[in-house]
Amino acid sequence: MTISPGGLRLARLLKLIPFLQINSGVSVTDVAQLFNISEEQLISDLNLIWLCGLPGYSHLELIDVSYDSGTISIQNAQTVARPMRLGFDDGASLLLAIENLLAAVPPNDALVLNNLRRKILDVLQLDSGGPSNEKLEQLEPDESTVLPTIMQALSCENQLIDFHYYSATLDSFIHSQVIPQRFYVENGFTYLAALVMPSRQYSVFRVDRIERVTLISTLIELSDADVAPLEIEKRAVEVTIEIAPAAQWFIQKWGLAQMKYDPARRRYVGQIEVFNPSWLIRAALSLGGALEVVAPTTLREEVASAARSSLEKYREPLK
Amino acid sequence: MAGEKGDKAERLLNLTLALLSAKRPLTKQNIFENVAGYSGKSESMERMFERDKDELRELGIEVSVLPIDAFFDDELGYRILPRDYFLPEVSLTHEESIWLALAANVIREFAGRERAQNAVHTLLSESTAAIDEVVTASTATPIDIPVNEVLDEIWRAIKQKISLQFTYQSSPSSTSNPEIAGEQNEREVSPYSLTSRFGNWYLVGRDLKDKKIKTFRIDRLSQLLQGNSTAFLDADPQGELTPVLQNFHGERIQEVLLKCDAKMSIDHRLIRRSAEVDEKGDLRILTIKDVDAVEITEMVLWAGPLVEVLAPDSLRERVHQALRKTLEMNS
Numbered sequence: 001m002t003i004s005p006g007g008l009r010l011a012r013l014l015k016l017i018p019f020l021q022i023n024s025g026v027s028v029t030d031v032a033q034l035f036n037i038s039e040e041q042l043i044s045d046l047n048l049i050w051l052c053g054l055p056g057y058s059h060l061e062l063i064d065v066s067y068d069s070g071t072i073s074i075q076n077a078q079t080v081a082r083p084m085r086l087g088f089d090d091g092a093s094l095l096l097a098i099e100n101l102l103a104a105v106p107p108n109d110a111l112v113l114n115n116l117r118r119k120i121l122d123v124l125q126l127d128s129g130g131p132s133n134e135k136l137e138q139l140e141p142d143e144s145t146v147l148p149t150i151m152q153a154l155s156c157e158n159q160l161i162d163f164h165y166y167s168a169t170l171d172s173f174i175h176s177q178v179i180p181q182r183f184y185v186e187n188g189f190t191y192l193a194a195l196v197m198p199s200r201q202y203s204v205f206r207v208d209r210i211e212r213v214t215l216i217s218t219l220i221e222l223s224d225a226d227v228a229p230l231e232i233e234k235r236a237v238e239v240t241i242e243i244a245p246a247a248q249w250f251i252q253k254w255g256l257a258q259m260k261y262d263p264a265r266r267r268y269v270g271q272i273e274v275f276n277p278s279w280l281i282r283a284a285l286s287l288g289g290a291l292e293v294v295a296p297t298t299l300r301e302e303v304a305s306a307a308r309s310s311l312e313k314y315r316e317p318l319k
Numbered sequence: 320m321a322g323e324k325g326d327k328a329e330r331l332l333n334l335t336l337a338l339l340s341a342k343r344p345l346t347k348q349n350i351f352e353n354v355a356g357y358s359g360k361s362e363s364m365e366r367m368f369e370r371d372k373d374e375l376r377e378l379g380i381e382v383s384v385l386p387i388d389a390f391f392d393d394e395l396g397y398r399i400l401p402r403d404y405f406l407p408e409v410s411l412t413h414e415e416s417i418w419l420a421l422a423a424n425v426i427r428e429f430a431g432r433e434r435a436q437n438a439v440h441t442l443l444s445e446s447t448a449a450i451d452e453v454v455t456a457s458t459a460t461p462i463d464i465p466v467n468e469v470l471d472e473i474w475r476a477i478k479q480k481i482s483l484q485f486t487y488q489s490s491p492s493s494t495s496n497p498e499i500a501g502e503q504n505e506r507e508v509s510p511y512s513l514t515s516r517f518g519n520w521y522l523v524g525r526d527l528k529d530k531k532i533k534t535f536r537i538d539r540l541s542q543l544l545q546g547n548s549t550a551f552l553d554a555d556p557q558g559e560l561t562p563v564l565q566n567f568h569g570e571r572i573q574e575v576l577l578k579c580d581a582k583m584s585i586d587h588r589l590i591r592r593s594a595e596v597d598e599k600g601d602l603r604i605l606t607i608k609d610v611d612a613v614e615i616t617e618m619v620l621w622a623g624p625l626v627e628v629l630a631p632d633s634l635r636e637r638v639h640q641a642l643r644k645t646l647e648m649n650s
Contacts, residue, residue: 006327007374013332015440022444030454034420035440052332054340055353079340083406083441087379088478090438093431096471097422103518104464112414113422119409120438126477127556129514129523129564139414148417151425151459164586171622172584183462190464248490249517286620289644300649306623307646313627314639 012037013045017063018083020074027071046072054079091124104190106146106210111137149213150192153180160197164212165205169279173211183207187255236273239280240294243268247290250283274299281306330356334371335380339404344385344396372397380404409445416448420456427461431471472543473510473522480553482509482527482546488539508535509552511560516568517613523563525552532563570612576629577605583625589618604629616641 003011016035020026032039046065053062053076064075098117102110115136121128139145153159158179165174178194181202185191190207243251243259244267251259251268259270274280277299284291284303293300333355338345351357351364358364372382381403386392411419419442423435439457446453476483487506508524511532515521520537527550554560577589581601590596595606607615616637619626628635 001373001377003377004327004374006331007378009328010331010335010374011378011437012440013328014335015437015443018444019440023450026450030450033454034443034450034457036436048329049332051329052355053336055337055355057355079336083444084404085379085406086438086441088475090434090441092471092474092478093434094423094438095474096431096466096468097426097429097435099470099513099515099520100426100464100466101422102515103520109418112412112418116411116415116418116422119411119415120442123407123409124478126474127512127560129512129521130568138412145414145418147425148421148456148459151421151462152455154460155455166588168621171587173586173588175586185463185465188465190462245490249519253518282621282623284649285623285642285645286617287645288616288620288641289648291645292648303649304646307642307649309624310620311639311642311646313624314635314642318629318632318635 009045009048013049014080014084016045017049017074017077017080020072021077021081024073025071028067029070031072043067049074049077053077086120086123088124091120095120095124104208106208108139108143108212109145109147110208111139112145143212144214146210146213147207149215150180150210153213153215154182160216160218162212162214162216163194163210166209166211168209168282169276171282177216178203187257189255236275237277237296237299238271239274239296239299240269240271241280242292242294243287244290247287250287250291254283277302285310326356330354330367331371331374335375335399338382338397338399339401341398344383344387344398346387346394346396350397375399406441406445409442411442411445411447413448416446417452417456419443419446420448420453421459424457425459425461426464426466428463429461429466430468467520467537469537469540469543470513470520473513473537476545477510477512480509480551482507482550482552483522483524483543484508484546485535485540485543487535488541490536490539506535507546507550508533509550509554511554512564513537514564514567521567523560523567525554527552532559534563534567568611572610572612572615572631572634573608575605575607575610575615575631575634577607577619578627578629579603579605579622580625583622587622589622589626592618612637 012035016031020031028039028042032042035042037045046067049063050065051062055061063077066073095117098113098120102113102117105113115138118128118130118136150161153161160177160179163176163178165176167174177197179197181193181195183190183192191204192207192210193202193204195201196203242265245261248268256270256272258272259268261267262269280293280299281303284293285306293303334350337350337354347365347368350368357367375382380399383398383400383403384395385398387394387396419439423432423439426432429435443453473483475481484505484507486503488503507527508522509527510522510524512523513520514523514534521534522537522540523532523534525532530552532554579589579602581603583590583603589605589607590603592607592610593605594608597604597606612634615634619628619638620641628638
């Protein structure tokens with residue numbers, strides 16, 4: 001059965017009425033934006049709600065609606081003080097959005113989205129697929145999500161933000177102040193292009209590695225002439241590596257599309273560009289023998305040396 | 320025709336309110352006499368009510384047909400039971416409310432946006448964030464995020480208990496024939512759950528060929544189709560699914576003790592992950608609680624010579640072995 005326009009309108013009204021009761025005094029403009037309808041449509045909906053109520057239909061039974069001053073209040077609608085159940089199709093689409101976002105967002109945002117996902121799954125009576133003892137982790141009181149803050153900054157002109165970014169190469173957090181410019185996707189990863197201050201030079205950051213951001217109230221005057229273009233470093237070293245199939249996840253994590261499976265060697269083999277040898281040395285250590293540096297030999301020796309140095313700590317058993 | 324639409328929505332809203340507030344089932348006669356919007360000949364009101372009832376059910380509103388008198392079931396009436404109608408209580412934090420408003424709109428190429436927005440409109444009543452913050456989040460400029468629509472199909476199949484057919488490419492490490500880079504084969508699976516680990520989504524379900532519960536990485540699935548619904552095999556959540564999920568999510572270590580060099584930044588992710596940091600001269604002793612064994616091994620190895628595992632012995636040995644293998648492989 002196809003739902004009629006009247007039925008679709010009822011579905012909206014049954015969401016609007018509880019929302020307006022809980023958020024008494026909200027503006028017509030805000031509600032129209034939130035529910036993706038025109039202000040005229042919202043006024044028409046309010047006029048319709050005003051005609052409805054319980055049998056008897058006197059002023060005691062009719063819903064009381066007022067929006068005269070541009071703010072809305074609804075009274076006498078306790079029968080639908082709460083919204084109706086979440087439909088499965090609608091809930092599943094929201095889950096789809098959340099599940100796709102989870103792979104792309106910073107850790108704090110992923111924590112919040114994961115909690116939201118669990119709550120929606122509970123409402124839809126679906127299993128979360130987590131371990132049976134899984135607890136909902138919460139953000140620390142002084143922490144906040146990252147992407148909403150960056151999006152807020154993007155909606156203003158030249159909004160400066162305080163920015164903490166995890167550098168895997170340095171294995172530490174870089175702290176700087178940047179002006180976000182735009183998001184874009186490359187190799188399946190979402191990046192933020194931003195102007196790093198005070199140098200005013202373009203730089204790009206993988207969104208899922210941005211740890212913390214805070215809006216800064218200082219206003220920056222910026223003209224195109226002030227902006228230094230993005231300079232791609234040309235100091236990359238060509239490195240031939242081999243990766244065991246068990247560490248295939250590493251190829252995906254770092255977007256190493258050049259790595260191809262070689263059935264004869266039973267490994268992934270390829271040449272990658274390495275801008276900082278520290279990254280490759282750390283990667284080789286973390287993969288516990290699943291990554292071999294074939295060439296250049298100097299870098300292979302550096303990996304061996306780093307492994308030797310770490311092994312020193314494990315030479316003697318602990319007492 | 321706007322008037323007609325208004326009339327219908329008005330009648331449907333009045334009917335919903337009457338059925339939801341009724342303490343006892345309402346007969347059709349009660350409804351025709353008391354609910355605003357029903358008029359005309361008896362047969363036309365009957366047809367109107369049948370259509371309205373179907374439409375409410377199509378919208379997900381359960382209209383129950385119940386005996387008027389609990390002791391006699393010869394006369395039936397209608398009610399919307401509050402327990403069937405209302406959204407269960409959902410407690411959303413401020414940050415969750417902001418992300419709720421953002422999630423449905425933020426992905427630029429997202430076919431399910433309208434339906435996801437419907438869900439947001441339902442859940443907005445549970446929001447604890449200020450309205451202006453919610454409006455700002457819901458009107459943010461969309462960004463490019465890669466979308467895998469397969470997850471949606473899988474949720475539907477889980478909910479409706481329908482088996483799925485798909486082509487699955489196994490990883491080279493798991494294939495029986497190492498000459499082949501990831502064998503492709505056809506699978507029919509009864510799906511139970513979706514779960515994620517280290518940024519990848521997995522389907523947990525029973526392979527109908529050997530009847531075993533397995534995990535399938537979503538990005539290795541292709542040509543997904545609904546299978547034969549009569550072939551769906553259920554799973555025992557406690558006896559079968561829990562052990563598989565626990566095994567899949569891997570070992571957790573309750574307490575890890577690390578010794579780290581003072582040169583390591585106070586902002587290092589191992590220090591930030593620590594429950595306790597004990598300063599001892601040039602060294603720090605870190606205590607990390609309840610951590611995934613694979614994750615902590617990777618973090619310790621990535622930090623290099625600045626960190627040493629003190630406990631537990633199993634993790635110390637794992638790190639030791641990993642370093643020896645790296646040395647052997649690159650010597």
